[in-house]
Amino acid sequence: MLIIENLKAEIEGREILKGFSLEVPAGAVHAIMGPNGAGKSTLANILAGHPAYKVTGGSVIFKGQDLLSLAPEARAALGVFLAFQYPIEIPGVGNSAFLKAALNAQRRARGENELDAFAMMKILREKAKAIGLSEDMLKRPLNVGFSGGEKKRNEILQMAVLEPSFCILDETDSGLDIDALRIVADGVNALRGPERSMLVITHYQRLLDYIKPDRVHVQMDGRIVRSGGPELALALEAEGYAGVEEKSA
Amino acid sequence: MTQADANIAKLIDEPYKHGFVTEIESDLAPLGLNEDIIRMISAKKQEPQWLLDWRLEAFAKWQKMEEPNWAKVKYPPIDYQAIHYYAAPKAKSAPKSLDEVDPELLRTYEKLGIPLKEQEWLAGVTPRVAVDAVFDSVSVATTYKEELGKQGILFCSFSDAVKNHSDLVRRYLGLVVPPSDNYFAALNAAVFTDGSFVYVPKGVRCPMELSTYFRINAENTGQFERTLIVADDDSYVSYLEGCTAPKRDENQLHAAVVELVAHDRAEIKYATVQNWYPGDAEGRGGIYNFVTKRGLCKGEGSRISWTQVETGSAITWKYPSCVLAGDHSQGAFYSVAVTNNRQQADTGSKMIHLGKDTKSTIISKGISAGKSQNTYRGLVKMARSAKGARNKTQCDSLLIGDKCGAHTVPTIESRQPSARVEHEATTSRVSEDQLFYCRQRGLSAEESLTLIVNGFCREVLQELPMEFAVEAQKLLGVSLEGSVG
Numbered sequence: 001m002l003i004i005e006n007l008k009a010e011i012e013g014r015e016i017l018k019g020f021s022l023e024v025p026a027g028a029v030h031a032i033m034g035p036n037g038a039g040k041s042t043l044a045n046i047l048a049g050h051p052a053y054k055v056t057g058g059s060v061i062f063k064g065q066d067l068l069s070l071a072p073e074a075r076a077a078l079g080v081f082l083a084f085q086y087p088i089e090i091p092g093v094g095n096s097a098f099l100k101a102a103l104n105a106q107r108r109a110r111g112e113n114e115l116d117a118f119a120m121m122k123i124l125r126e127k128a129k130a131i132g133l134s135e136d137m138l139k140r141p142l143n144v145g146f147s148g149g150e151k152k153r154n155e156i157l158q159m160a161v162l163e164p165s166f167c168i169l170d171e172t173d174s175g176l177d178i179d180a181l182r183i184v185a186d187g188v189n190a191l192r193g194p195e196r197s198m199l200v201i202t203h204y205q206r207l208l209d210y211i212k213p214d215r216v217h218v219q220m221d222g223r224i225v226r227s228g229g230p231e232l233a234l235a236l237e238a239e240g241y242a243g244v245e246e247k248s249a
Numbered sequence: 250m251t252q253a254d255a256n257i258a259k260l261i262d263e264p265y266k267h268g269f270v271t272e273i274e275s276d277l278a279p280l281g282l283n284e285d286i287i288r289m290i291s292a293k294k295q296e297p298q299w300l301l302d303w304r305l306e307a308f309a310k311w312q313k314m315e316e317p318n319w320a321k322v323k324y325p326p327i328d329y330q331a332i333h334y335y336a337a338p339k340a341k342s343a344p345k346s347l348d349e350v351d352p353e354l355l356r357t358y359e360k361l362g363i364p365l366k367e368q369e370w371l372a373g374v375t376p377r378v379a380v381d382a383v384f385d386s387v388s389v390a391t392t393y394k395e396e397l398g399k400q401g402i403l404f405c406s407f408s409d410a411v412k413n414h415s416d417l418v419r420r421y422l423g424l425v426v427p428p429s430d431n432y433f434a435a436l437n438a439a440v441f442t443d444g445s446f447v448y449v450p451k452g453v454r455c456p457m458e459l460s461t462y463f464r465i466n467a468e469n470t471g472q473f474e475r476t477l478i479v480a481d482d483d484s485y486v487s488y489l490e491g492c493t494a495p496k497r498d499e500n501q502l503h504a505a506v507v508e509l510v511a512h513d514r515a516e517i518k519y520a521t522v523q524n525w526y527p528g529d530a531e532g533r534g535g536i537y538n539f540v541t542k543r544g545l546c547k548g549e550g551s552r553i554s555w556t557q558v559e560t561g562s563a564i565t566w567k568y569p570s571c572v573l574a575g576d577h578s579q580g581a582f583y584s585v586a587v588t589n590n591r592q593q594a595d596t597g598s599k600m601i602h603l604g605k606d607t608k609s610t611i612i613s614k615g616i617s618a619g620k621s622q623n624t625y626r627g628l629v630k631m632a633r634s635a636k637g638a639r640n641k642t643q644c645d646s647l648l649i650g651d652k653c654g655a656h657t658v659p660t661i662e663s664r665q666p667s668a669r670v671e672h673e674a675t676t677s678r679v680s681e682d683q684l685f686y687c688r689q690r691g692l693s694a695e696e697s698l699t700l701i702v703n704g705f706c707r708e709v710l711q712e713l714p715m716e717f718a719v720e721a722q723k724l725l726g727v728s729l730e731g732s733v734g
Contacts, residue, residue, distance in 0.1 A: 048689050051681065072688035081689075088686040092704030098690075101700060106691035141704065158690065 001026045001197045002047075002166060007058035009046050016042040018222035019058070024166075027194040031208055031233065032201045034219035035241045040201045041085060043219070044170040047199075048082040049075050062166065076102075077109035079165030083155040083172050090142040095154070096124050098142050099161050106162065127160040131187045148175035156187040167191070167198045173207040185210030205237040268526060270497075271466050278335035280469070284308065287439055290335050294408050294442075297415055307428035307438030314432045320595040321624045321656060322564045324537065327502060334440045336470040383443055383463045383474060393457065402486075403448040404459050407475050410446035417448060421479055425508040425545045425572070433504040434541045437473045441506065444474035449484040449515075458714055460489040465525070465536070471502040478508070480515035482548060487518040489717055492525050492561070497534050500563060505540045513548030513575070518556070520713055522721055524728075525561035530619075532591030535563025542569040546578035546607075554581035555598070556712045558721045560728035563592060568626065570599035573607035573638075580609040583709040585721075587728050588621030588653070597627040597658075602635035602668065611642040614706045617653035618729055624656040631668035638668040646676045647705050649698075649729065699726035 002024040009017040016039040024030050034040055046053050047060065049072035060067040067075060090098065104114040115123070124138055131153055143151050152172055159167055169188065173181055188211050192198070200211055208216070208230065216232040217224045220241065226232065278286055287308055291301040316327075383406070397404050403414060410418050428438035445461045465472050480486055492503075503525065509517050519542075528535025538561075544553035555569035565588075571580025582598035600609035609629070617623040629640045646655035661670050679701055687697030703710065703722050710718050 048685075050685050071693075072685065073691050073693050076689055076691035084686065084689075088680075088683050090683055090686070090701055090704055092707035093700055098687075098700070101696070102687075102690035102692055105693070105696060109691065162690065 001063060002199075003059075003061045005059050005061075007043075007046070007060060008056045009042065009053050010056055011042070011053050015056070016053075016222055017046070017058075020219075020223055021058075022217065022224060024197050024199060026165075026197055027192075028214045029192060029198040029200060029211065031211075031213035031216045032199060032219050032224075033203065033205075033216065033233065033236060036203075037221075038219045039222045040219055041170055044082055044085075044168045044199075044201055047075075047168055048072060048080060073105065074109065076162075076164075077106045081159055081162060081164030081167045083152075083159060083167065083169045085170040085172075085174060087143050087146075087151040087155055089144045089146075091144050093142050094138075095140055095142050096121070096138040099124060099158060102158075103162060123161060127157055130190065131157045131160065132183045133157055149177065149180035152176055152184055153180065153187070156184055160187065160191060165196055167196065169198065169200045169202075171201055171203065173202055173204060181207065182210060205233045208233045267524065275466075276335070276337045277333050277470075280333055281330045282332070282334055282440065286334055290440060290442060293335065293337075294411070296411055299419060300411060303423070303428075304439050307435050308440075310428055311432065311435035311439055314435055316432050320566055320626070321622060321658075322566055322593045322595050324500070324564055324593075327500075327537070329436075331469065332502065333470045334473070335442060336466075337442075383445075383461060397455070397457075397459075400453050400456070401450040402453060402455055403446065405446055407441075407444040407446045407477065410477075414446070414448070417479070418446065418477065421477055421508065421510055423508075425510060425543045426506050426541050431541060433539045434506055437475060437504050437506045437541070440471075441473045441475035444476040444505070444507075445478075445488075446476070447478040447486060447488065449480045449486045451481045452483045453481075454484065455486040458487050458489055460491065463490070463492040465492075465501060465503065468497065469499065469501075471504065473503075474505045476505070476507045477510075478517055478519070479510045480512060480517050480551075482513040482515060484512075485516045487714060488520070489714060490519070490521045490523075492521075492523050497526070500528075500535055500537055502537045502539065503562075504537075505542075507540070507542040507569075509542075509544035509553055511544065511546050511548060511551035511553050511578075514550040515548060516552040517544065518554050519544070519569075520556040520717065521558070522713075522717055522724065523557065523559045523561055523565070524724060526563075527561045527592050527728075528563040528590065530590045532563065535592070536561065538562035538565045538567065540567040542567060544569075544571045544580065546571060546573045546575050546580060546604075548578070549575040549604075550577045551575050552579045552581075554583070554712070556583040556709065557585070557596075558709070558713070558724065559584070559586045559594065559596065560724055562594075565592075565594040565596050567596050568599050568628075570601070570628075571609060572601045572603065573609065573635075574603045575607075576604040577606050578604055579607065581712075582609075582611045582613070583712045584612070585614045585616070585706045585709045585725070586623060586625075587616045587725065588618065588623045589728060590619040590621060592619075592621045594622070595624040595626055597625045599628040599630070600640055601628075601630045601632070602638040602640070602665075603632050604635065604638075606637045607635055608638070609640045611640070611644070612708050613642075613644045614709055615644075615646045615655055616649065616702060616705070616725075616729070617646065617655050618649035620652045622654045622656070624658060626658040626660075628660045628662070629670050629672075630661075631663035631665045631670065633664045635665045635668050638665065640668075640670045642670070642672045644672070644674045645705070646674075647702070648676065648678045695726065695730065698729060702726070702729060 004022045007017050007020040100120045218226040287304050426434050428435045511517050525536035546553055553571050559565050573580050580600050586594045586596050588594045598611050613625050615623040625644050631638050684697045
């Protein structure tokens, strides 16, 4: 579903991705781990189309299309979803109003009919319940005053409602306690399926106990330096990233 | 300009939709301002002697006054002799029905989306709105007059009111904004041409929204309208004012005066959606909106609220205010003022607390974009007599881009120890991260900005009558198109 080839990118003149390549087939869950500064969040933002980053080389093919040539909202309509590491607050805009606007914008772009308020509320209530978010949260302004855990859960709620084909989870586990982690992981796992792929970006192996990946990649200094099965994550836990560097060198 | 700013910049740049000119024959007074012109205006309107005298007195006062220059707005000197003070679409006589109104005029209002035909009342489906349409200096049509008249409600053009309800007008004209109040009020008192008049009798709750649409059309004219709304004891009225003007290279002056009087336990809600031509991106042309609006909460327990969405005008200079004279009276000011390109705004409110236990609320949302300057100026005054009075002021600024300015000039004067005044202010920017978040979820850049801005203005928008809240939201989106973050 996603083929990244030799991607190079920079921000404010600094090169972050230095020839990044990765293939994620449909239905697969891949994990990306790596030290700070490796460019993991950069990768996530570039795939989603953040305008601050500049791609200087390479290509990204998503569902057979040139992803880099599409605007962020077009990528969303095509099925790309980014669960942000630091979800943004938007005062005065209700959570459910936002979701309705977003979902309908995507449906419009795909030529599907838009959902009315009743249909929307029904869907929101169901999915919110499944994620363990109260109905009250649906009315509150987007992310305003939400705790860290609530914000992350809200990201997963949005994922559940928008039903994307490719989910990028950017350090979804950061700032979560064990219970919240379990709830988020359950939410993510419930969305796994043969038509959906996921890229789980994380520092810690712990999340991968709950969201078991099919493949694990180690990103360092803007490139993938090692790939393996789920046991690679455990090895990393034991030896640290320095261990990986030595082996690659 | 960073890439971020450039991206947001592309979002705000739509041409003013109402910039068309209506080709119609106008009855135009010669350029200039002097006693003869005033007599001419008064004669054309067949006014009684007392009103002509009132005008001439105001003119004499105006000639001795100096134009104020303390606001944070800059403009080249206005040549008061280079303006036509009267411009009316030529008509053989006052039209008695819509059939007699020039079809060009009707087409104008249709284009603006303003309903001049009384709609069929579809039991609760289509809300009725009575409309007084003012084109340049005259009112061309007023709908629902008869039906409202059955309940004793007077809703007509100011000129009509002077002819048919002279005593009523005389009792209240200048009570709240006397000609001596300020330079532009004096000018208005001398040359005002038309506007709306509303009187709601005791105990009557006006059954529909009343509104006036002001349309400036002729070149080199000023528009000086005068509106007077009186709500007698225990009555209620909700009124909306809309304004548009064609696109021209020269500035045009709009110096209006609005006076509201609320008696015991009466309530007046006054809302404005102002979309005068704002000038082009270089700041050429555009309306000067220098307006004096004031409400007198005369009666005990009376209430007046001002809600404004100001998106147009080259310069907006106005302070809708309330004088809270009656004990337990309440005043409110809800405002969204948008400035883009090179617009300037110096606006806010004055809440003067005289009575006991009076309450006022000010919520001001300023949005600056482009190279514009947006200033909130407020005065909260607690007189010695205002025992137990309370005010809450919340003043928020949103900056879009790095070339605009937002300023706040609040003044609080209190001579009453038991009075409480609270003031809160915030300043924020629309960040590229907020926009990106919305876009990542599927909203276009424009939809995202509109969503964020509407969220920012929510508290004010929810004070507008529902039909107009929807229009206002769209207007906010349009007026910010092309602005750079």
